[in-house]
Amino acid sequence: MRFGRTSRAVGVAAAAALVLSACAANTGTETPEETAEGEATGGNIRIAEVNGFSSFNSNSSEGNVDINGRIAYATHSGFVYINSDLEVVENEDFGTMEVLSEDPLSVKYTVNEGVTWSDGEPVDGGDLLLHWAIGSGYFNDAVTDESGEVVSGTTYFDYAGDTGGLALTALPEIGEDGRSLTLDYSEPFADYQVAFGLMTDAGISTPAHVLAEKGGLADEDALIELISTEPKGDPESPTERPELQAVADFWNTGFDTKSLPDDPTLFLSNGPFIASAMTPDQSMTLTRNPDYDWGPMPKVDEITVRYIGEAPAQVQALQNGEADIIAPQASADTVEQLEGIEGVSINRGNELSYDHLDLNFSGVFAEESVREAFMKTVPRQQLVDTIIKKLNPDAEPLDSQLFLTDQAPYEESAGNNGSDAYAEVDIAGAKELLAGATPEVRIMYNRDNPNRLNSYTLIAESAAKAGFKVVDGGLGASDWGAALGNGTYDASIFGWINSGVGVSGVPQIFKTGNGSNFNGFSSPEADALMDELIVTTDPDRQDELQIEIDKLIWDSKYGLPLFQVPGVDAYSDNVSGLVYMPNQTGVWWNFWDWQIAQ
Numbered sequence: 350m351r352f353g354r355t356s357r358a359v360g361v362a363a364a365a366a367l368v369l370s371a372c373a374a375n376t377g378t379e380t381p382e383e384t385a386e387g388e389a390t391g392g393n394i395r396i397a398e399v400n401g402f403s404s405f406n407s408n409s410s411e412g413n414v415d416i417n418g419r420i421a422y423a424t425h426s427g428f429v430y431i432n433s434d435l436e437v438v439e440n441e442d443f444g445t446m447e448v449l450s451e452d453p454l455s456v457k458y459t460v461n462e463g464v465t466w467s468d469g470e471p472v473d474g475g476d477l478l479l480h481w482a483i484g485s486g487y488f489n490d491a492v493t494d495e496s497g498e499v500v501s502g503t504t505y506f507d508y509a510g511d512t513g514g515l516a517l518t519a520l521p522e523i524g525e526d527g528r529s530l531t532l533d534y535s536e537p538f539a540d541y542q543v544a545f546g547l548m549t550d551a552g553i554s555t556p557a558h559v560l561a562e563k564g565g566l567a568d569e570d571a572l573i574e575l576i577s578t579e580p581k582g583d584p585e586s587p588t589e590r591p592e593l594q595a596v597a598d599f600w601n602t603g604f605d606t607k608s609l610p611d612d613p614t615l616f617l618s619n620g621p622f623i624a625s626a627m628t629p630d631q632s633m634t635l636t637r638n639p640d641y642d643w644g645p646m647p648k649v650d651e652i653t654v655r656y657i658g659e660a661p662a663q664v665q666a667l668q669n670g671e672a673d674i675i676a677p678q679a680s681a682d683t684v685e686q687l688e689g690i691e692g693v694s695i696n697r698g699n700e701l702s703y704d705h706l707d708l709n710f711s712g713v714f715a716e717e718s719v720r721e722a723f724m725k726t727v728p729r730q731q732l733v734d735t736i737i738k739k740l741n742p743d744a745e746p747l748d749s750q751l752f753l754t755d756q757a758p759y760e761e762s763a764g765n766n767g768s769d770a771y772a773e774v775d776i777a778g779a780k781e782l783l784a785g786a787t788p789e790v791r792i793m794y795n796r797d798n799p800n801r802l803n804s805y806t807l808i809a810e811s812a813a814k815a816g817f818k819v820v821d822g823g824l825g826a827s828d829w830g831a832a833l834g835n836g837t838y839d840a841s842i843f844g845w846i847n848s849g850v851g852v853s854g855v856p857q858i859f860k861t862g863n864g865s866n867f868n869g870f871s872s873p874e875a876d877a878l879m880d881e882l883i884v885t886t887d888p889d890r891q892d893e894l895q896i897e898i899d900k901l902i903w904d905s906k907y908g909l910p911l912f913q914v915p916g917v918d919a920y921s922d923n924v925s926g927l928v929y930m931p932n933q934t935g936v937w938w939n940f941w942d943w944q945i946a947q
Contacts (some may be wrong), residue, residue: 393649409604415933433928442459483600498711621647667919675756693921726808727774765902780816790839793829822837840869924944
């Protein structure tokens with residue numbers, strides 16, 4: 350399980366989705382063909398997304414944005430995916446995941462014969478070995494200080510997820526068949542089912558033969574030899590590894606783009622669709638992969654994705670027949686507008702997502718007292734009332750960094766983590782902590798997202814009353830994600846959304862030095878608890894550990910969770926096959942079932 354960023358949380362039971370349907374009207378896009386069974390196939394479906402595409406590598410820290418992950422999900426395949434009931438489903442058409450031993454844990458992954466990249470090269474053991482090297486942090490020898498800054502050594506692959514799980518495995522060898530890899534764990538691992546080749550996290554998404562060439566090596570065999578012979582990273586004795594560094598550097602940024610590269614190897618597919626056209630900051634087109642037959646088979650030939658940040662504009666596109674599916678920011682006004690459109694169906698439910706304000710542990714916020722002062726000014730109840738309340742009258746400010754309100758441990762954790770100190774705005778208390786100082790605070794957020802803009806505006810207005818000088822650091826829809834952690838701001842407003850299974854998302858965000866720890870939070874005590882968490886398989890003990898970690902995060906004056914995000918998807922009655930999904934794949938989770946109705 351890995352968190353994805355959204356200009357939109359830790360495992361939670363699926364919320365029931367309420368489906369509202371208006372009168373049907375046929376406003377079709379293309380006339381589809383009909384199979385012998387009578388189902389419509391072919392044609393083009395058009396979907397609107399909030400964020401703009403920015404990278405064909407959604408597993409890097411910069412590329413880990415929801416839209417990038419959804420495109421990766423449609424263009425790549427893997428061993429397992431997650432359905433709308435938050436169950437792990439094995440994709441045996443792609444390959445097999447075989448548990449050879451439970452104690453000690455040993456898992457063998459084998460890619461089926463005939464599974465290929467879109468350039469015709471097979472998906473093989475080299476791809477699996479590379480996937481392991483990236484996700485395990487095997488070569489990393491970086492040492493970080495208390496603020497999470499690297500003081501010596503190197504973190505090679507800038508992986509967005511937590512490396513702690515796969516780091517429990519020894520260096521694996523490719524099987525004699527050339528298509529398999531066996532992972533031997535030194536300890537039990539709670540998330541082993543979703544740790545390797547999870548389609549929700551882009552599956553097996555980096556072609557080793559391409560990365561080898563782009564990284565300056567002779568071929569894939571040279572990359573396999575490099576991974577197999579380079580010693581494990583040792584923070585006690587870091588060494589420079591120029592060949593490995595060149596490979597990692599390309600993986601970190603070489604797939605980032607807003608336009609379709611001239612070099613087709615930079616966007617290879619091993620999944621149902623292939624990117625075929627892109628207009629920067631506007632749209633992209635996915636075309637069916639003619640060779641793909643190793644997983645759920647799509648019913649349409651083409652998907653056009655438009656980037657439309659504002660909910661009213663998405664609704665208008667749906668009403669005008671310019672989009673077939675939309676996934677706008679949820680609001681009461683949006684739902685009201687959708688209910689007034691003839692021929693539209695609406696899916697609603699809670700998302701596994703929350704909005705939050707994170708404060709850097711450096712610069713103007715290096716002192717805990719300044720962070721605490723700013724937290725005291727945040728009008729969380731006003732944010733809920735303004736942004737969420739009309740859609741969900743029962744909504745309240747979120748009082749946990751690790752649990753959502755419909756999770757069983759939420760009440761206990763919220764009651765003991767110290768969140769009650771920020772139930773109301775306390776300007777006087779903030780002024781007392783500042784003692785006459787007027788710190789300048791730059792807040793970064795997605796300025797093209799109305800909810801983020803509303804949050805920024807209300808927070809800035811309140812903070813100014815205590816003496817803070819707030820600077821608007823808002824960025825565009827396809828730029829804000831890449832700016833996270835780059836040191837150009839003091840606070841950030843964005844959202845996390847996750848797969849709904851596993852606990853590895855906790856260290857991904859909060860462990861010292863991890864790729865998605867953007868604000869420099871560091872707690873040796875919390876790190877130790879997170880190390881225990883990922884090897885704990887008892888759910889009750891997992892809850893206990895997370896409750897302890899939650900309190901340590903609040904005690905550090907990390908920032909504030911704001912609210913859980915409600916979800917709204919809507920689609921023309923001209924298309925069918927959509928089922929509500931609360932995790933980061935959202936409406937895309939079963940894109941293979943989408944079809945144009947007759």
